[in-house]
Amino acid sequence: EYADMQMISEIYGLLRDQGSQEPAEIGQMFERWATGPLSSYLIEISGAALQSVDSKTGQPMVDVILDKAGQKGTGRWTLVEALKLGQSASTIEAAVGARGWSSEKDMRVAADPLLEKGAIPAELPTEKDMENAMMAARILGHAQGFRILSSASEEFDWALDMARIAEIWRAGCIIRSSLLDEIAAAFRAELPFDHLILAPAISELLAVSISGLRRVVAVAALTGQPVPALSAALAWHDTIARGRGTANMIQAQRDFFGAHGFERLDGEGKHHGDWNAV
Template identity: 45%
Template sequence: MENKHQIGLIGLAVMGENLALNIAGKGYSVAVYNRTPDKTRQFVAKAPGLALAGKFSLAELVSSLEKPRRILLMVKAGQAVDELIEALTPLLEQDDILIDGGNSYYQDTRRRAGVLSAAGIRYLGLGVSGGEDGALNGPSLMPGGSREAYDELAPLLTAIAAQIADKPCCSYVGPDGAGHYVKMIHNGIEYGDMQLIAEAYHVMQQVLKIPPAEQSSIFSAWNQSHLKSYLIEITADILQRQDSQTKLPMVDVILDSAGQKGTGKWTIHSALELGIPVPTITAAVYARFLSTFKTERLTAAQTLTGPSLIHDQDVSDLINSVRDALYASKICSYAQGFALLKAASANYRWNLKFGDIALLWRGGCIIRAQFLDKIHAAFTHNPHLTNLMLYPYFSSELARAQQGWRKVVGVCKQLGVAIPAFSASLDYYDSYRQNTLPANLLQAQRDYFGAHTYERIDIPGFFHSDWTNLPKLIK
């Protein structure tokens, strides 16, 4: 009798291939399927020493698996996942497990979990971060959905995950769409991190005229400090690379038009729905949008005027200020992301463990950073912390960094150098710490034109005024 395989994997694009190799490399037998048979044959042939078996129909894949069957879907998010689930469902039995390891929208995952649960099939939405290298050598995994299914899969998932201090970057997140939601927030914070680093580079390039190779050394030095992270590390590496054709710095031959796959937009949509301000992440997403208007920007550069790019700043002092602006803004970006996680946890009754989520991101993923230990400490000390900026370590760091942060924003505004995420972060910090904001005038305006009512500072309740008949102040 043929031995049954321990898990099936569908979808052999780069992430699917590397996860299959990772799983098989940890001693599990894996049946793989791709809709293109040649792709399946070629993949299995490349790894003859591993327990990988190619299957050439969904029925063949399903019948080759141990029961309860465990199938990891690594296909493009959206309609492809729904079509695959529809095709698989008649082939599956009670208690089989489907795992969606793609970047699915969390509301789709919630819907699919409900439908499959009614059919007796257990479903996991598995956030996977780390790119190609992480998938092969140890990603950060964010599993959400059936707790029972996770408990059965935990030995496999924790074995293939990144390991930091002998602990896997994988633990159960919460029910239905929680895993994919946490991955979405990871990506939203990633947008913010990347834009902030790009703005630090931009300030040093535009204001201080520091060439990429010298910037590489600066970022390398920063990576030995509290800013230590994967994104700082790769930025330093990128900035020292040379284009083999032109001999110019590689970064200088890359068109300044950035792409995106949608998770940043999803983060903003969720923030709007839940009423949570995420200005740093929003600025980062809009910065990518604006970058794609290259033709219009070239025209505008010839038409719209700005100030002269002449500065009298001490170079060393401004570099240190950029470092401080980057760290302070990073704190704000993470504060926004975790505030959104907190609101979603309450709204969807997920009971997210925020300190544990920070630990999931310490290795394998794109935003892995030394900084995450501080976030874990913050939520360990106070699981009900309303905003990371209020934790003593972060509030003291913001106080320490704000002079340089304000200097960078002020200098760039005077010189006409766009730094949308630095600016949005500082405005978030200043707005959050204010006793009084001008929303009182907004409420007066809303009541004036739309009778929307307002609250008073001295009497409880909601009020409406006949503004045209209110007495005027005596001049």
Template identity: 55%
Template sequence: MEQAEIGLVGLGVMGAALALNIAEKGHRIAVWNRTGAVTEAFHAGAGALAARIVPTQSLTDLVAAIRPPRAVILMIPAGEAVDQQIAALRPLMGPDDLIIDAGNADFHDTERRAATAEAAGVPFLGIGVSGGEEGARHGPSIMGGGPKAAWERVRPVMEAIAARHQGTPCAAWMGPGGAGHFVKTVHNGIEYADMQMIAEAYGLMRDGMGMSAAEIADVFAAWNEGPLRSYLIEISAAVARASDPETGAAMLDVILDAAGQKGTGRWTAIEAQHLATPVPVIEAAVMARNVSARLNERRAGEAVFGPGPQPLGGALTLADLEGALIAGKILCYAQGFGMLAAASVAQGWGLDLSAAARVWRAGCIIRSDMLDPMAAALGEDPARNLILSPAFAALLQRHQGALRRVTASAALNGHGLPALSSGLAWFDLMRSARGTANMLQAQRDFFGAHGFQRLDGKPIPHGPWGKHM
């Protein structure tokens, strides 16, 4: 039998869709899944593509089914499962055979696996794949990381299966080691923030303006025709429009308000702290998911303090909400790109921020019309904060008023808007040439003799605190 060009382990939601995508682009692929019955069912359901798919029932058969030098994609949960699969596969493979972890991964794990592979003289790639099931099936965004030569080996397949933005594949090598998985992690942090800001606008419409889910769907659909045009706004319109087949009620109205999470947003927040790079909108979004899961505490809080959100009494318009989301989105993306810049320096990756923005323009969950001008702005001057680029500074000038009205009215009326309001706070700090950290420095010097710098440059590193004690 003709050997496959590539192999794939893990026929779950993403792996199955990716395997069909690869087969559809004309590549013969061998597949293996931990639960063998899943492999059989997958092959049986692959229709015409089944002819290009080789189902296998052991890792030995999987490896034997692939033409050397081999490439095997892992599409399985992050963490131990990946280490176990690598440990099981490596002894079966040759020194030129490539293992590709294409699931989400903590980039520290990817760095460790890359170092182990390099020491053993075998190739390993860690690549981020975004787009959910639909993206994996018809064109995801792909962020490659690891040895450039190994990426070049699989680049033709990656570019063939990736989404396209005006003909350009949304698949690119981001850098060595864990760079690809790091870019995917920041992508997911932005995803959390974008989703949270949309949920905040939804809450203002539902609880502050008394709008039904169907009316809210119309608003999201209208916003999707303007500057906010994006996959997440588009699906927000769709989910707000959907009805529950059981009760006929709006689907949103029957879904429990407790968010799940697999951890990628948390990885972003943790790494941001390690890098001392401010991503408050992303951190607020992670916090909001954590709070959402504390249902009993929230119910107890409402019992003691009364319900939070009150009607806004006409204080805000839908245009205010749209403007606030435009401003919030720019602020959160600027923070995400700032984090990529900080990691690039810390890790010596040489990340091209514009290239990251370019692979996010199509296929991924955060794809949006704004990413093309963002890629252009980052290309003009990668060292400049995105909010200072002329195009995005002008948008912020235009929409910051809406963000202020929305966050102020929300605060006055009991609506918690952690993401939008932390975005505004960061923006105001970023436009303050004279901040308030002089007070922090004085306090630190007072209690710990930590010293400070003076504005006039005089070499007097401590304050006269002793005289006043």
């Protein structure tokens, strides 16, 4: 839920800070989303929370809450275990990090007038773009989470039933959502490389929603609006969607300074480079 909650808060922040929208207006948008493809417990309560009023001041409830988020440590624990398994949990890390940064309230207040944001004016994404951004990021966050579970199942011989896990979460859990129905169905079918985003139905959902995520992250970057979890989701998508990445450069550097060796495209085994001296 760390990633999902952070993504929702980032959409809220973009509309509040760049769209000058009031909490109730944003809440009504989430309320609409709760009846569509993004139907979920967290979207539903976010819509209700944003439309709630503080009885003491008459102000929107969310506006009287200090922006310092707590955490019990489960997010950090998940990150540690993911790293041990060699799996990416970048959306969760972004969410855990954002909560950590939020606790440094005094420092942020001091930095606000000092750090030049270099903002470039940009048109606010449409509601449909933001809905698609949330859908794409949610899919990618879930894909990371289930990949961690799959990796742990392989490592410790747990024989976890991913479809059943999705069904259990769908039945009653903080992250229960209609997306989990699609995820359960994907795991029931044959799944290439045991990777959720390679399931035809899931990849089709991504195909129609990823452009919205790209637009939202682009506007956020231009306007200086922090969206760490949404950005992490997009970066992960673009990394795994590229057949030829840049790890060859990493391997070149490693061999240059440490003679760690590398694999070649034209041969097996470990090789070393003929590097120019510096």
